[in-house]
Amino acid sequence: MSFKFSLLLLLLPLYGNTILENATCKKCHPTIFSEYQSSIHAKSSIFKDSVHKAVWDKHPDKLKGNYKCAKCHTPSDHDLISGKTKLSKNDIQESEPISCQACHTIESIEEHKKINKNIFTKKRKLFFSADKQREGKVVKFKEESSFFGLVTKTVGSPYHDINYSNRNFYNGDMCLGCHDHKQNGKGFAVCDMQIKKGNSKETCISCHMPKLQGSFVNLKDTKKHAFHGISIHTTDVSLLSKYIKLSLNRTAKGFEVTIKNEATHTLFAQPLRLNQLRVTIERDGKTIPLKTENFVRIIGKDGKPAMPWVADSELKNTLIKAHEVRKVAYDTPLKKGDIVVLEFGYYLVNPNSAKKLGITDKSVTNFTILTKNRFKI
Numbered sequence: 231m232s233f234k235f236s237l238l239l240l241l242l243p244l245y246g247n248t249i250l251e252n253a254t255c256k257k258c259h260p261t262i263f264s265e266y267q268s269s270i271h272a273k274s275s276i277f278k279d280s281v282h283k284a285v286w287d288k289h290p291d292k293l294k295g296n297y298k299c300a301k302c303h304t305p306s307d308h309d310l311i312s313g314k315t316k317l318s319k320n321d322i323q324e325s326e327p328i329s330c331q332a333c334h335t336i337e338s339i340e341e342h343k344k345i346n347k348n349i350f351t352k353k354r355k356l357f358f359s360a361d362k363q364r365e366g367k368v369v370k371f372k373e374e375s376s377f378f379g380l381v382t383k384t385v386g387s388p389y390h391d392i393n394y395s396n397r398n399f400y401n402g403d404m405c406l407g408c409h410d411h412k413q414n415g416k417g418f419a420v421c422d423m424q425i426k427k428g429n430s431k432e433t434c435i436s437c438h439m440p441k442l443q444g445s446f447v448n449l450k451d452t453k454k455h456a457f458h459g460i461s462i463h464t465t466d467v468s469l470l471s472k473y474i475k476l477s478l479n480r481t482a483k484g485f486e487v488t489i490k491n492e493a494t495h496t497l498f499a500q501p502l503r504l505n506q507l508r509v510t511i512e513r514d515g516k517t518i519p520l521k522t523e524n525f526v527r528i529i530g531k532d533g534k535p536a537m538p539w540v541a542d543s544e545l546k547n548t549l550i551k552a553h554e555v556r557k558v559a560y561d562t563p564l565k566k567g568d569i570v571v572l573e574f575g576y577y578l579v580n581p582n583s584a585k586k587l588g589i590t591d592k593s594v595t596n597f598t599i600l601t602k603n604r605f606k607i
């Protein structure tokens with residue numbers, strides 16, 4: 231079979247009416263495609279994310295049929311975005327609400343007070359990516375033969391061009407069209423990551439998409455690929471826990487726990503989350519629980535907690551900020567032989583909010599431990 235013919239077969243859509251964009255990428259990028267399936271970006275619609283659905287079901291815009299959330303939650307449902315259709319269950323909503331293209335075609339980010347805006351390239355089959363060795367280049371497909379035509383080497387992708395000159399793919403800013411902040415109709419910031427890059431070597435991409443074993447494409451052996459399974463909904467926290475450091479110092483009254491946040495953003499800024507430090511002492515075969523410290527941002531109106539579209543003020547904010555070193559003091563004297571166990575983790579949905587929203591799904595209401603440490607005194 232000729233190369234061109236097999237390529238044609240490869241690119242024929244497999245699905246009836248809806249042509250899923252990712253189905254094409256899957257053929258040549260199988261490892262990344264399969265990781266993506268478990269990422270939150272593959273499940274960010276109301277049909278896959280029960281938490282997003284629970285909030286949307288209570289949202290006043292639902293009655294008006296105005297699903298404004300689409301800009302960030304389901305940008306790949308192009309008919310919905312352009313106003314041709316209303317929000318409804320379809321293959322895109324269910325399997326690629328934020329498709330491969332949705333990210334790889336982001337040309338720039340326009341900054342706005344309310345929400346930022348992604349500007350997509352209008353060029354077809356042109357994807358942005360990062361590669362230090364090719365920085366600044368646009369790579370088009372080429373077949374190069376050497377040894378009098380006996381050996382053919384290909385450069386680039388037979389399906390698409392690659393542009394390596396977009397700095398947002400090097401510094402992580404390509405995430406910020408959706409992730410920086412969000413204000414409600416009252417101009418109140420419901421969510422704000424308060425990003426501080428400082429002189430951090432790490433970016434959104436290096437921390438959340440670290441290079442793992444396995445080639446990024448089946449036509450070329452690259453050894454490594456950028457992890458595409460981004461999620462905190464699954465309980466595998468092993469990739470990120472190293473950026474939160476826990477330590478313990480004895481004090482005159484007892485001891486002090488230090489939490490160092492190396493992330494370039496506020497931890498768990500999404501207002502539904504509840505972040506906690508839990509401390510126990512193992513002494514003489516018994517376990518003694520000490521007070522639990524909450525890190526939380528409560529938003530509301532007239533001094534009472536309120537839903538995000540009603541809130542106009544912050545009632546409480548003890549979240550740990552970008553690069554912050556937080557200390558929590560305990561007045562419990564320690565004895566030789568004690569083991570102090572520290573657990574730092576989060577609820578995806580604060581149990582109080584879960585009750586109000588009628589969320590009972592165990593995978594969402596459980597406490598997830600992000601990092602844990604034991605100290606022998």
Ligand code: HEC
Pocket residue numbers: 270271273274275279282301302303305328332333404405406407408409434435438439460461462463464
């Ligand atoms: C087109 C918009 C968009 C872009 C671009 C985007 N995200 Fe997201 N991301 C979302 C939305 C929407 C959610 C929340 C989905 C949900 O929980 O239903 C999310 C969730 C997340 C989460 C939380 C995971 C979880 O399980 O709750 C992380 C971490 C994340 N994104 C990281 C990134 C990083 C890193 C980048 C850049 C490489 C990025 N995102 C680019 C829209 C986007």
Ligand code: HEC
Pocket residue numbers: 279281282283285286289291297298299300301302303345346407408409411412498499500502578
């Ligand atoms: C500016 C982009 C943007 C818009 C518009 C937007 N969201 Fe989100 N949403 C996000 C991002 C990014 C996250 C992930 C935040 C995080 O995990 O820190 C998120 C997370 C959420 C979550 C938490 C989901 C989970 O599973 O934990 C809920 C609930 C949510 N959004 C509801 C909505 C609703 C309802 C709308 C529309 C009325 C909406 N959002 C509009 C960007 C957006």
Ligand code: HEC
Pocket residue numbers: 252255256259262263266271328329330331333334359360361399404435439446447454455456457458
């Ligand atoms: C949330 C945004 C986002 C989504 C969704 C996304 N990517 Fe990526 N992808 C990136 C970023 C950012 C990089 C650059 C990583 C780096 O620094 O090398 C990247 C890198 C890549 C690379 C190249 C190199 C490597 O080291 O892995 C390939 C190939 C790729 N993506 C394909 C895909 C495919 C196929 C899909 C869909 C199944 C997809 N991407 C979905 C953001 C995304």
Ligand code: HEC
Pocket residue numbers: 240251252254255256257258259330331334357358359360361369384385386387388389390392446447449450
């Ligand atoms: C016919 C096979 C084929 C298909 C289909 C395909 N790609 Fe690729 N892609 C490649 C090859 C080969 C490369 C590596 C080119 C090189 O390094 O010279 C590549 C590279 C990339 C890169 C850049 C990797 C880097 O160096 O950082 C991205 C991003 C990417 N592809 C995204 C996609 C997306 C998104 C889709 C689906 C819309 C897709 N590709 C479909 C073959 C394909």
Ligand code: HEC
Pocket residue numbers: 402405406409425432433434435437438461462467470471473474492493494495497498499500503600
């Ligand atoms: C130094 C590493 C590091 C960098 C840089 C970083 N993060 Fe994070 N991020 C973390 C850690 C650690 C967590 C908390 C652990 C977890 O989510 O599993 C986190 C959590 C998140 C969450 C989930 C919060 C929630 O409440 O749902 C989102 C969304 C996110 N990061 C997006 C980003 C974006 C966007 C950038 C770039 C501005 C970025 N991160 C840069 C380490 C990092």
